[in-house]
Amino acid sequence: MSPSPPLLLLLCAVGATAAAVPRYREAPHFTNSAAAQCPPPLPPSNADAACSPHAAVHVAMTLDASYLRGTMAAVLSVLRHASCPESIYFHFIASATATKATAEELRATVRASFPSLAFRVYPFADEARVAGLISTSIRGALDRPLNYARSYLASTLPPCVRRVVYLDSDIVLTDDIASLAATPLPGEETAVAAPEYCGANFTAYFTPGFWASPALSSTFAGRRACYFNTGVMVLDLARWRRAGYTAQIEEWMELQKRVRIYELGSLPPFLLVFAGRIASVDHRWNQHGLGGDNYRGLCRGLHAGAVSLLHWSGKGKPWDRLDAGRPCPLDAVWAKYDLLRPAAGIESS
Numbered sequence: 001m002s003p004s005p006p007l008l009l010l011l012c013a014v015g016a017t018a019a020a021v022p023r024y025r026e027a028p029h030f031t032n033s034a035a036a037q038c039p040p041p042l043p044p045s046n047a048d049a050a051c052s053p054h055a056a057v058h059v060a061m062t063l064d065a066s067y068l069r070g071t072m073a074a075v076l077s078v079l080r081h082a083s084c085p086e087s088i089y090f091h092f093i094a095s096a097t098a099t100k101a102t103a104e105e106l107r108a109t110v111r112a113s114f115p116s117l118a119f120r121v122y123p124f125a126d127e128a129r130v131a132g133l134i135s136t137s138i139r140g141a142l143d144r145p146l147n148y149a150r151s152y153l154a155s156t157l158p159p160c161v162r163r164v165v166y167l168d169s170d171i172v173l174t175d176d177i178a179s180l181a182a183t184p185l186p187g188e189e190t191a192v193a194a195p196e197y198c199g200a201n202f203t204a205y206f207t208p209g210f211w212a213s214p215a216l217s218s219t220f221a222g223r224r225a226c227y228f229n230t231g232v233m234v235l236d237l238a239r240w241r242r243a244g245y246t247a248q249i250e251e252w253m254e255l256q257k258r259v260r261i262y263e264l265g266s267l268p269p270f271l272l273v274f275a276g277r278i279a280s281v282d283h284r285w286n287q288h289g290l291g292g293d294n295y296r297g298l299c300r301g302l303h304a305g306a307v308s309l310l311h312w313s314g315k316g317k318p319w320d321r322l323d324a325g326r327p328c329p330l331d332a333v334w335a336k337y338d339l340l341r342p343a344a345g346i347e348s349s
């Protein structure tokens with residue numbers, strides 16, 4: 001006897017919940033350019049390779065089910081435009097509270113689309129600790145503990161990794177990441193490099209109460225503090241560890257739990273510790289705000305100047321707008337790297 005229609009529906013529903021992660025297509029393989037004097041290619045998925053002197057660039061990103069599609073596109077864009085794609089090591093931080101099956105599924109998804117990628121997935125060991133420190137912000141998505149993983153890279157990645165490029169999941173590169181990774185970090189204490197925006201209204205990132213308190217606002221005394229976006233940063237983890245910057249960030253988060261000093265998520269503590277103390281990066285490396293604002297996700301255009309990296313920061317994500325059939329004009333750039341759709345012109349270089 002064949003199953004009756006209701007039973008068939010039930011079977012389909014069960015099948016759908018089991019396949020939580022959609023099937024991504026395999027990315028083209030990108031090889032080291034003969035002209036670029038690259039080191040020998042890294043072995044795929046070998047934890048020891050993280051400490052290999054042949055790892056020319058280290059990249060850190062988060063990995064979770066809700067932003068997976070963004071992460072996959074970002075990785076493809078990094079490889080596509082790198083002169084030494086086989087010498088890049090990816091460090092993915094995944095939620096430690098995700099089930100083993102979910103973590104394995106995420107790892108397997110990356111492996112299936114990038115069979116020769118050198119990467120490792122780390123559970124976010126400080127997740128429970130940071131969850132206790134998070135205060136509610138203006139946008140729920142900013143309050144995920146994994147959003148704070150960038151503050152814990154120094155303790156999450158092995159001590160052999162000194163310099164790392166941290167990337168949000170809602171970005172695509174259109175240029176060689178080696179140029180970004182080579183940003184000079186002058187001085188013995190500079191641990192962060194990022195594009196600075198001194199024209200942005202820095203006052204607006206903190207509450208009137210913060211500015212009214214000399215004890216608090218004097219933290220910026222003597223610093224030329226400018227806004228920077230924490231979605232694209234070059235970090236010197238050796239200096240970070242030495243200076244104990246994670247503890248400094250946590251101190252501000254603890255204060256925020258008692259006195260409201262800002263409204264956004266992981267960004268303000270970074271500004272409190274680092275604004276005015278970072279190495280500058282050309283604005284081309286973070287054309288941010290393409291997701292619109294934190295409330296409505298309007299379409300935004302590029303800022304003036306060159307473009308090496310597009311960043312859909314803000315509420316609107318290109319994959320959501322494409323799926324909804326209401327993409328913004330620049331979402332077409334992101335769509336070229338979307339591994340959930342058929343190949344659209346991103347072939348091996």
Ligand SMILES: *[C@@H]1O[C@H](CO)[C@@H](O)[C@H](O)[C@H]1NC(C)=O
Binds near residue numbers: 201203204
């Ligand atoms: C900067 O932001 C603060 C706080 O939101 C506001 O009071 C001030 O008028 C703004 N300044 C400028 C120049 O827009």
